[in-house]
Amino acid sequence: MxxxxxxxxxxxxxxxxxxxxxxxxxxxxxxxxxxxxxxxSLSSSPYAAExxxxxxxxxxxxxxxxxxPFRVKESPVQFECKVNEVVELGQNGGAGNLVICEVLKIxxxxxxxxxxxxxxQHKIDLVSRMGxxxxxxxxxxxxxxxxxxxxxxxxxxxxxxxxxxxxxxxxGNDLGLLGSIEDFPSQDEIDAYxxxxxxxxxxxxxxxxxxxxxxxxxxxx
Numbered sequence: 739m740x741x742x743x744x745x746x747x748x749x750x751x752x753x754x755x756x757x758x759x760x761x762x763x764x765x766x767x768x769x770x771x772x773x774x775x776x777x778x779s780l781s782s783s784p785y786a787a788e789x790x791x792x793x794x795x796x797x798x799x800x801x802x803x804x805x806x807p808f809r810v811k812e813s814p815v816q817f818e819c820k821v822n823e824v825v826e827l828g829q830n831g832g833a834g835n836l837v838i839c840e841v842l843k844i845x846x847x848x849x850x851x852x853x854x855x856x857x858x859q860h861k862i863d864l865v866s867r868m869g870x871x872x873x874x875x876x877x878x879x880x881x882x883x884x885x886x887x888x889x890x891x892x893x894x895x896x897x898x899x900x901x902x903x904x905x906x907x908x909x910g911n912d913l914g915l916l917g918s919i920e921d922f923p924s925q926d927e928i929d930a931y932x933x934x935x936x937x938x939x940x941x942x943x944x945x946x947x948x949x950x951x952x953x954x955x956x957x958x959x
Contacts, residue, residue, distance in 0.1 A: 819840060
């Protein structure tokens with residue numbers, strides 16, 4: 739895992755987290771969800787090094803199993819890590835610092851698991867940092883799934899006929915979805931598929947319903 743505690747854009751000073759990681763060569767990476775986002779933000783205040791940010795934020799420290807730094811009890815997932823490398827990317831304000839870590843142990847709150855013992859993305863209710871004061875909450879309105887082609891090799895956009903690759907109707911996302919198939923439908927399948935209307939528009943509507951092979955049958959008609 740990699741994280742980047744940047745230098746202050748105002749003063750150029752490094753964060754206590756960065757100095758601690760360099761000194762101890764151990765860190766805990768605590769995943770932040772919506773229920774602790776305000777406490778997390780409070781803990782990011784530029785407190786002096788001797789100030790206990792657990793006490794300031796009201797978060798609960800619990801002992802790690804393999805390393806010295808404490809974990810955050812309220813965090814749904816906690817990674818105990820050793821620091822393998824620190825890369826400083828500059829000395830001026832805003833410069834990043836890459837802390838490259840090896841995960842030694844993972845702690846997962848069972849309350850966020852589904853019936854298959856996998857993390858339920860709705861239960862975990864994650865937040866992500868954007869820019870400035872902005873964050874994003876991963877709820878049902880913002881999440882969607884894309885089936886990853888990890889067990890297959892898609893044909894790729896370069897295999898498309900030019901009229902499809904250069905379509906004024908199909909978007910980049912449409913082309914990416916079309917390129918995920920392993921092989922084109924057979925000529926018999928193409929001949930047997932009936933539709934009406936513009937080929938590219940019909941294919942786009944089928945892609946919106948995740949009917950990729952039917953979209954190809956239309957496009958290759």
